Structure formats: C-alpha cells, structure tokens
Amino acid sequence: MPFLTPDEIEALLLSLKIASVAVAVALPFAVATALILARSFRGKALLDGIVQLPLVLPPVAMGFLLLVTFGTRGGVGAFLKDHFGIVLVFRWTGAVLASAIFTFPFQVRSIRLALEAQDMGLDEAARTLGAGWFDRLVNITLPLALPGLVAGAITAFAGALGEFGAIITFVSNIPGETRTLPLAIYTALQTPGGEAEAARLSALSILLAFLFLLGAQAIMRRATAKAGR
Amino acid sequence: MSAQVAIRHRQGDFTLDVEFTAAAGGVTALFGPSGSGKSSIVHALAGLTRPDQGRIVLEGRTVLDTRAGIFVPPEKRRAGLVFQDARLFPHMNVEKNLLFGWRRSEMRASAPDVSRTIALLGLEPLLKRAPKHLSGGEKSRVALGRALLASPDILLLDEPLANLDAARRADILPWLERLRDIARIPIFYVSHSLDEVARLADRVVLLDAGRVRAQGSVFDLLAGLGAEKPLGAVLQATVGDIQDGLSTLLFDGGVLLATEVGQPGKQVRVRIGADEILIAREAPKAISANNILPVTISNVRLDGMRAEVEMHCGSARLVARITAASVQRLQLKAGICAFAVIKSVIVEGG
Numbered sequence: 298m299p300f301l302t303p304d305e306i307e308a309l310l311l312s313l314k315i316a317s318v319a320v321a322v323a324l325p326f327a328v329a330t331a332l333i334l335a336r337s338f339r340g341k342a343l344l345d346g347i348v349q350l351p352l353v354l355p356p357v358a359m360g361f362l363l364l365v366t367f368g369t370r371g372g373v374g375a376f377l378k379d380h381f382g383i384v385l386v387f388r389w390t391g392a393v394l395a396s397a398i399f400t401f402p403f404q405v406r407s408i409r410l411a412l413e414a415q416d417m418g419l420d421e422a423a424r425t426l427g428a429g430w431f432d433r434l435v436n437i438t439l440p441l442a443l444p445g446l447v448a449g450a451i452t453a454f455a456g457a458l459g460e461f462g463a464i465i466t467f468v469s470n471i472p473g474e475t476r477t478l479p480l481a482i483y484t485a486l487q488t489p490g491g492e493a494e495a496a497r498l499s500a501l502s503i504l505l506a507f508l509f510l511l512g513a514q515a516i517m518r519r520a521t522a523k524a525g526r
Numbered sequence: 527m528s529a530q531v532a533i534r535h536r537q538g539d540f541t542l543d544v545e546f547t548a549a550a551g552g553v554t555a556l557f558g559p560s561g562s563g564k565s566s567i568v569h570a571l572a573g574l575t576r577p578d579q580g581r582i583v584l585e586g587r588t589v590l591d592t593r594a595g596i597f598v599p600p601e602k603r604r605a606g607l608v609f610q611d612a613r614l615f616p617h618m619n620v621e622k623n624l625l626f627g628w629r630r631s632e633m634r635a636s637a638p639d640v641s642r643t644i645a646l647l648g649l650e651p652l653l654k655r656a657p658k659h660l661s662g663g664e665k666s667r668v669a670l671g672r673a674l675l676a677s678p679d680i681l682l683l684d685e686p687l688a689n690l691d692a693a694r695r696a697d698i699l700p701w702l703e704r705l706r707d708i709a710r711i712p713i714f715y716v717s718h719s720l721d722e723v724a725r726l727a728d729r730v731v732l733l734d735a736g737r738v739r740a741q742g743s744v745f746d747l748l749a750g751l752g753a754e755k756p757l758g759a760v761l762q763a764t765v766g767d768i769q770d771g772l773s774t775l776l777f778d779g780g781v782l783l784a785t786e787v788g789q790p791g792k793q794v795r796v797r798i799g800a801d802e803i804l805i806a807r808e809a810p811k812a813i814s815a816n817n818i819l820p821v822t823i824s825n826v827r828l829d830g831m832r833a834e835v836e837m838h839c840g841s842a843r844l845v846a847r848i849t850a851a852s853v854q855r856l857q858l859k860a861g862i863c864a865f866a867v868i869k870s871v872i873v874e875g876g
Contacts, residue, residue, distance in 0.1 A: 422613040424600040425572050426627030426676050440617050 305498060307473055308481035315389055315477060316457035319396035320404070320450050327404035327449065328439070334405065335412040351399045360466025363395060367467070391468035392475050396460045400453035407452060411445020412438070444520035451513035455506050478502050529554075529584050529680055529712045533570050535577040542566050542577075542736040548712040548729065550585075555723040555744070556716045558733030564716045567733075568684045571714065572607045573600035585679040585711075604631075606678030610685045612665040614657035620668050621653040627676025635677055646708070647671045647701055663694040667701060674705075681713045687722060695722075702726055703875070720752045724760045724797050725874050750800065750834055750845035758800035759844040763873075765792040772816065775873065779840025783816040787873045797872040803846035804867040805835060807856050817868035819844075826858050833858075837866060 301309070330348055334341065351359065367374040367385045377383040385391035415438065423433045439446070461479040468475040470484060482498045485491035532545040542563045548554035556564045569575045571582060573589065576597055582590040584605065589598040606627070614623050624644065628634060635643070644650055647667045657665060666686050673681060686702075687695045699722070706713065706726060717723050723730060723744065730747045732739040740747055749759045765788055766774035766781070775782040775796060787794060810818065821837035821844060833853045837844045844866055858864070 416613075418609065418611065418613050419615060421574055421600070422607070422609060423615070423626070424574070425603070425605060425607040426672065427601050427604075427630035428626075429601050432630070437615065 300497065301501075302494075304472065305481065305494065305501075308476055308478050308498070309501065311389065311473070311475075312458050312477040315392045315396055316454050319393045319400060319457045320454045322393065323397040323401050323404055323453065324446075324450060327401060327408055328446070330401075330405050331408035331412055332434075332438075334409050348405050349402050352402050356399065356460070356462030357466050359398070360395060360463035363391070363398075363463065363467040367391065367394070385468075387468050387471060387475065389468075389474050392460075392464045392477065395463040395467050396457035399460055399463060400456040403453040403456055404449040407445045407449030408442060409445075411442040415441055444517050447516045447520065448513050451509050451516070455509040458502065458505060529571075529582070529714075531567070531571065531580075531582050533567065533577045533580040533582070535566065535570065535575070535580070537566070540566075540736055542570075544731075544733070544736070544738050546731045546738055546741050548714065550712050551710050552728040553706050553713045553715050553726050554729045554731060555727035556714060556731050556733060557718070557720075557723050557727075558739075559718060561735070562733040563736040564718075564733055565684055566736075568607065568682045568714065568716055571680070571682055572605045573598060573603045574607075587679065601630075604677070604679045605682060606673030606676055606680070607682045608666075608669045608673050608684065608686045610688050612657075612669040614660075614665055614668055614672070616657055618657075619653070620649065620655050620657070620660070623657065623668055624649065624653075624671050624675055627672055631675075631677045633677050635675060640675060643671055643674050646704060661694070662690045663697045666690065666694075666698055670701070670705065674709075678711065680711055681709065683713065683715045685716050685718070687717075687719070699725060700875075720748065720755075720757055721797070724748050724757060725795060745841075746843055749843050750836065752800075756800035756834075756845070756847055758798040758803045758846060759796070759842060761796040761798075761842050763794050763796050765790050765794060775871075777840070777842060779838075779842040780819050782819075782868070782871055784871050784873050788875060792875065795874050797874070798844070798868055799870075799872075800834070800845050800847040802869045802871075803844060804869065805837075805846055805848060805852070805856065805858065806865040806867055809865050810867060813867065815867045815869055817871065819866045819868065821864055821866045823858055823860055823862050823864055825860055826853055828853065837864070839866065 334345060364386065365371050369375060369378050369384060369386060374386060385394055419437055420433055423437045428436065459479055464475060464477060465480055470476050470480045476484065478498055478501065482495050485495040485498065528550055529548040533542055535542045544563065544567060556567055558564055566575065570577050577592065579592045580590055588596055589603050590596060615626065628640065647670060649667060649671055652660065652664060652668065660668065670686065687698055690698065703726065715726055727744045729742065730744050731741045732747065745760050745762065748757050751757055761777045763775035763777040763782065766776045767790060768786060772783040772785060773787045775784055775794065782796060819839045821839045823835060823837050825836040827834045828850050831850050833848055833850045835846045835848060835853065835858055837846065846866065
C-alpha cells in the first residue's frame with residue numbers, strides 16, 4: 298500500500314488485530330447467551346435487556362465505567378494485576394475488551410435468530426439416534442447455525458473496527474498500542490494540515506466496512522445454499 | 527422378547543389412556559383416525575414425551591416406570607424412530623446421515639451388516655448425495671436405514687408414507703415388507719391407511735380418541751373396517767400350483783384363484799373388499815366369478831338400508847357389505863351356511 302504512511306499501516310493492522318481478537322473472545326460467550334435466549338424461561342426479558350444494553354449505552358460513559366472498574370486501582374483491575382499480572386488499561390487488550398462488549402449484541406442477535414429458525418425436529422431425531430446434549434450442540438445445532446455465527450462475527454468485526462468513544466476513554470490514544478483507525482482519523486484532524494491523511498483513512502474505513510458487508514452476504518448465501526433450505 | 531406399553535397422559539383436553547403389547551419380529555400397527563393418539567404413543571415410546579403415568583418395557587428393559595421414577599431419555603433408549611418428514615440432517619450427506627446413529631450405538635453393527643442394510647434398502651447409489659437432492663421416497667428409505675443402523679431394540683415408524691404420493695408409496699411398500707420379514711425387533715407402524723396396515727401389519731391396535739378400541743391379529747380385526755371402501759378380508763396364503771393360467775392360493779379355509787402372482791411356495795397377503803363379496807344361499811352354477819367359498823355366517827349387523835354380514839371360512843374371517851333388503855330376502859342370520867362369491871382379490875407379495 299504505497300499511498301499509506303507507516304503510521305497509517307500500523308493503525309490499520311492494529312485495528313484488524315483488536316477487532317478480530319474481540320470477536321473471537323466474545324464468540325463463545327455469545328453462543329452461550331444465544332442458546333439461553335433461544336429458550337423460554339423466567340427473566341428472559343431482563344437478560345435480553347442486559348445483552349442489548351451496549352447498543353444504547355453512550356460509549357464514552359461505558360469507557361469511563363471500564364476505566365473505573367479495570368483501572369489498576371479499580372476493584373477488578375487491581376485483582377487482575379495482583380493475581381494474574383494482567384493489565385488492561387492503556388493496553389491494546391483493553392481496547393479488545395471495550396470492542397468485545399460493544400459488539401456482543403450483534404453476535405448474540407445473529408446467532409439467536411439462526412437458532413430460533415432451526416427445526417427442532419432435527420434435534421429430536423438426533424436424540425433418538427443416541428446423541429446427548431453436547432453431541433447435538435456440536436454436531437447438529439452449531440453447524441446448522443453456522444451462517445448465523447459467521448454473519449454475526451462479521452457484523453461484530455465491522456462494528457469493532459469503528460469503535461471510538463469507549464477505546465479513547467478507557468485505553469487512551471497511544472500510537473502502536475491503542476491508536477486504531479478511528480482514533481488515527483481523529484488525531485489527524487487535530488493536527489494542522491492533517492486533512493488529507495484523515496480523508497485517506499476515512500476512505501479506507503468505509504471501504505473495509507463495505508467489503509465485510511459484501512463478504513458476510515456472500516458467506517450467508519453459500520451457507521444457505523449448502524444447507525439446502 | 528416384546529414390548530409392553532401402558533400409558534396415561536393428559537395434554538390439554540386430550541387424554542391418552544392405552545395399554546397393549548407387541549411381539550418381537552412382528553409389525554404392530556397403531557391404527558386410527560387423526561387425533562386418536564397414535565403419534566403421542568410413538569413419542570412416548572421414543573422418550574420424546576414423558577407421560578404423566580405409565581410403564582414401558584422394551585425387550586425386557588424398563589425404560590419408563592413413573593411409579594418407580596424410571597425415565598430413560600431418548601438418547602439412551604435405543605428406540606429407532608422414523609418420522610413422517612424423514613428429518614435427515616441437511617448438512618450431512620446420505621452416508622453420514624446413515625452412520626449417525628451407528629457411530630453412537632453401544633452395540634455397533636459389523637461392517638458387513640451395515641453394507642447389508644444399505645443394500646437391503648437400495649441406498650448404495652445415494653451415499654454421497656445431499657438430502658436436498660433426494661426424492662421423497664429416497665428420503666424415507668434413508669431415514670429408515672438411519673434408524674435401523676443405530677441397532678435399536680424397537681423400531682417406530684410414524685406414518686413414514688404419509689407425505690408421499692401414491693406412486694412413491696408403492697415404491698416404498700416393498701422395502702417395508704422386506705424389512706418386516708427380516709427384522710427381529712418389534713416394529714410399530716403408525717398409519718391411518720387401511721390398505722397399508724392390511725398389507726404390512728401382523729397385529730393391530732385400533733385407537734380412537736386416546737383409547738384402545740380393540741387389539742388383535744390383522745386377519746381378525748381389519749375385516750369390516752373402513753367407511754369409503756370397507757375391507758372384507760385379509761388373508762395369509764401360500765401360492766400353490768398354476769391351474770388354467772391362474773395361481774392357486776392356499777389359505778386356512780380353502781383355496782382362492784388369482785391371476786398369476788409368482789412361484790409356488792411364496793407367501794402372499796390377500797385383501798378382499800367388503801363390496802367385492804356376494805352371498806348366495808346355494809352354490810351358484812354358471813357364474814363368471816372364480817372364487818366361491820363355503821362359509822358359516824356368524825353375525826349380521828343392520829345399519830339402515832345397509833347390512834354387514836360376518837362369515838367364517840375355516841379360521842378366516844370375511845365381512846360382506848350388502849343391502850338390508852338382501853338380508854331380508856335371503857333370511858340371513860347367524861349360524862346358517864352360505865356361499866361367499868368373491869368378485870376380485872388383491873394379492874401382495876410378502
């Protein structure tokens with residue numbers, strides 16, 4: 298990419314790294330949450346509300362909350378540092394946490410829709426053929442929900458690439474550590490004569506988002522055709 | 527070994543209260559109109575529902591006893607269930623579908639046995655296909671093979687032909703007959719089709735509104751059933767010599783003639799419609815019908831303008847549907863001897 302400066306490439310790669318790790322870390326939790334929400338139980342509306350909360354929460358407020366909680370003097374932050382040597386604040390791992398939380402609802406919603414659309418008759422058939430709970434989850438439920446899983450992961454990934462408020466509040470704007478694409482755009486705009494750089498990075502962000510959207514659709518189409526439904 | 531079933535279950539307004547047994551190596555038909563509880567029984571047998579009260583013993587193994595708190599879940603029950611809609615796993619090819627239960631079975635069938643089952647159902651050419659590229663009849667056969675290869679203690683067929691058109695049904699029935707003849711486990715066959723039951727079943731449990739109305743041998747119980755085209759008789763017969771281009775069919779009670787049906791010695795099942803049987807007080811002469819059986823009338827039921835006349839010929843039970851006027855004119859009543867003139871017979875190979 299000859300038209301990008303080394304700093305810009307660094308921001309791009311960092312963004313991709315943070316977004317993919319955030320999606321991967323959140324995925325198992327999203328699957329578990331979606332499996333729970335696909336059933337009916339008391340207090341389902343409450344859990345559903347909590348899961349969806351990041352969609353309406355102001356990112357800056359959430360970033361502040363994370364700073365208080367996971368800062369080295371915050372309750373959880375101090376515990377993680379003292380017992381596991383894990384520090385999230387001002388680190389790229391903190392950006393991962395913030396991105397994972399904000400894109401969690403996208404993953405849960407997509408997986409849940411796929412699970413709810415599933416024919417429970419196949420689950421019954423697998424049971425009568427001797428497949429226990431975990432066996433059915435791994436061999437029937439999840440493979441059939443795969444299009445939903447992939448679509449959710451891609452949406453979440455695209456969303457994570459754009460996260461700004463929570464990252465800058467929680468882990469600040471450190472080049473090479475937490476300065477992702479949106480933060481680089483913001484920084485460029487703060488610098489006199491940085492408009493050209495901001496325009497390049499913005500165009501790159503839009504292009505990336507568009508590519509992922511197309512990719513998600515293509516994968517969905519293929520998976521749907523393969524499943525024969 | 528056998529299956530013993532006693533279930534009592536309430537679901538909304540519907541109450542199921544049934545008790546019956548089934549022998550090994552035979553087909554027990556659960557027969558009745560929709561809403562009579564057939565599918566509820568099958569689901570309870572498979573463990574997919576848990577009855578309020580009941581006891582189910584499969585092959586000597588108690589899989590349900592509500593009083594003793596025993597409930598074996600479906601995945602441990604070894605009850606093979608073939609659903610009406612086949613329910614093949616869409617993300618696996620035919621081979622993987624077939625081996626799904628086999629892989630999970632505690633007593634895996636040997637490789638030659640697996641090949642034999644696949645051959646029995648004519649599935650070799652389909653192994654690498656995806657379920658969506660199968661016809662309705664092929665799907666039914668794969669579902670049947672999949673259930674069989676899991677080495678179940680009991681096989682449950684929940685209207686496996688209901689979703690198929692007449693031609694496909696005719697394709698599948700011979701496979702089911704072969705299965706019936708080689709399977710050593712009890713088979714429960716749910717159906718609301720009299721013809722299918724007459725062709726496949728050995729025993730029948732007649733269900734109505736969640737109760738067992740009658741149970742017994744298919745040869746005793748089915749004659750007289752059916753509203754549109756009532757059944758007159760179901761007979762088991764052995765093919766004998768060929769006379770004048772017609773096969774003789776030997777059954778307990780006499781001999782029937784039919785257009786050639788196969789090699790002597792072959793076992794066949796004969797169906798006669800209740801409207802295909804005429805009654806004569808004296809042996810008719812110079813008549814086109816080939817089959818005239820001496821019978822003893824055991825019961826006459828009048829129903830408005832119509833009448834059902836029940837007769838026995840040896841151990842075979844026949845029911846003719848004639849008019850009440852004919853009953854009057856011939857003075858038919860229980861105990862008298864007469865002749866059943868049979869216009870046509872349907873023969874199906876077993």
